[in-house]
Amino acid sequence: MSCWLTSKLPKGMLVRDNKSCITDCILQRNRGLIMIRHLLSLVSVLIAALALEVSAQDAPETISVISSTFDHHGMVPEVNSAYGDNVSVDLRWANLPEGTQQLALICDDPIVVEIGMMEQPFVHWVIYNIPATAPGLPAGLPDDAQLDVAGLQGAVNGLNGLRRPGYFGPRPPANGQLHAYHFRVYALNESLDLAPGLGKAELLTAMDGHILATGMLMGHYERKE
Numbered sequence: 001m002s003c004w005l006t007s008k009l010p011k012g013m014l015v016r017d018n019k020s021c022i023t024d025c026i027l028q029r030n031r032g033l034i035m036i037r038h039l040l041s042l043v044s045v046l047i048a049a050l051a052l053e054v055s056a057q058d059a060p061e062t063i064s065v066i067s068s069t070f071d072h073h074g075m076v077p078e079v080n081s082a083y084g085d086n087v088s089v090d091l092r093w094a095n096l097p098e099g100t101q102q103l104a105l106i107c108d109d110p111i112v113v114e115i116g117m118m119e120q121p122f123v124h125w126v127i128y129n130i131p132a133t134a135p136g137l138p139a140g141l142p143d144d145a146q147l148d149v150a151g152l153q154g155a156v157n158g159l160n161g162l163r164r165p166g167y168f169g170p171r172p173p174a175n176g177q178l179h180a181y182h183f184r185v186y187a188l189n190e191s192l193d194l195a196p197g198l199g200k201a202e203l204l205t206a207m208d209g210h211i212l213a214t215g216m217l218m219g220h221y222e223r224k225e
Contacts, residue, residue, distance in 0.1 A: 059186075059211040059212065059213050059214050060097075060213045060214075061213070061214050061215060061216065062095055062097065062213045062214075062215065063093055063094070063095055063096060063097075063185050063187060063213050063214060063215025064093060064094045064095045064215055065091060065092070065093050065183060065184075065185050065215040065216060065217040066091070066092050066093075066217060067089050067090055067091055067092070067183075067217060067219070068090055068092075069089055069090065069139070070089075070219045072217055072218055072219075073218055073219075073220065074219055074220065075219065075220050075221065076089065076169075076170055076181060076219040076220065076221045080169050080170070081169040081170045081171060081221055081223075082168060082169040082170065082171035083169075083170075083171060083223060084169070086167065086168070086169045087139060087140045087169070088125070088137070088139060088140060088141045088166075088167035088169075089137075089139060089167075089183070089219075090136065090137060090138055090139035091105070091136045091137045091183060091185075091217065092135060092136035093135070093136055093185050093215060094135075095215070096132065096187050096213070097187050097212045097213045099189050099212060100132045100187040100188065100189070100212060100213075101132055101188055101189055101190050101191045102128075102129065102130060102131070102132055102188045102190065102191045102192060103130035103131070103132060103134065103185060103186065103187060103188065104126075104127065104128040104129075104130060104185070104186040104188065104203060104207060105125065105126070105127045105128075105130065105137070105183065105184065105185050105186070106123070106125070106126055106182075106184050106186070106200050106203065106204075107123070107124045107125035107126075107167075107181055107182060107183045107184070108121035108122060108123045108124060108161075108181075108182055108200065109121055109122045109124060109170070109172075109179050109180060109181055109182075110180065110182065111172075111177070111178075111179045111180050112179070115177065117173075121182075122161045123159075123160050123161040123199065123200045124160055124161065124167065124168050124169065124170070124181060125160060125166075125167045125168065125183075126157070126158030126159060126160060126198065126199060126200055126203055127147075127155055127156065127157055127158060128155070128156055128158055128192070128194055128198065128203055128206075129154050129155050129156045129191075129192070129193065129194055130152065130155045131151070131152065131153065131154060131155070132187075133151070134151050134152055134155075135151075137152070141157070141166070141167065142157075142166070143157060143164070143165055143166025143167065144157060144165070144166070145157050145165040145196040145197070146196060154193075156194065156195075156196050156198075157196075158196075158197075158198045158199060158200070158202075158203055159197065159198065159199040160199075163199070165196070170221035171223075172221065172222065172223055173223070174223040174224065174225055175223075175224075176222055176223075176224045177222060178220055178221075178222045179220065179221055179222065180218055180219075180220055181218065181219045181220070181221065182216055182217075182218050183216065183217045183218070183219070184214055184215070184216045185214060185215045185216070186207060186211050186213075186214050187211070187212045187213045187214070188207060188210045188211060188212065189210050189211075189212050190210050192206055192207070192210065194206055
């Protein structure tokens with residue numbers, strides 16, 4: 001193998017240069033292989049996350065979810081946005097399936113994927129270990145990881161898209177683009193007793209195989225200036 005196709009250089013120099021060139025080629029190939037492995041690893045993670053979302057979506061959507069502050073497909077009030085007071089919305093649910101032992105909630109914005117802002121929906125709220133006896137969530141929940149609220153004992157604020165516990169309200173760019181916020185409730189067939197610190201992906205993994213049904217309330221929000 002020769003990197004410099006010349007016969008005018010001294011033989012010893014040609015050999016040394018060939019060795020150097022071969023070494024460089026090997027290093028470049030190894031860097032390429034490492035990059036490919038990283039890309040394959042990232043693709044595997046994205047595929048796994050998508051598979052879990054598809055699995056969760058396969059559960060029947062029979063739970064009714066409502067809020068006193070906006071209707072399905074309505075506008076989320078300013079006070080509940082991160083531009084406002086960032087007060088968590090109140091939610092109520094009904095029609096839980098028989099055998100429900102625990103509940104969980106994930107709120108995200110899939111529009112950021114559709115418009116090319118992000119590769120995954122931005123997560124605004126994650127709550128799990130919700131007692132099956134809870135009829136809903138009151139407005140203005142604290143951001144504490146472990147909630148000490150009547151009727152919600154044991155419930156945990158998971159990590160939002162900022163990797164912080166608690167609710168993070170709508171805060172799209174101020175360009176007039178209408179965003180959608182999916183508040184999805186999950187009914188589980190087991191009390192999973194999950195530790196604090198889980199985000200959406202980790203929660204979906206933990207819930208896999210335990211989801212009896214789901215229900216979703218969707219609200220919109222836009223910022224024009």
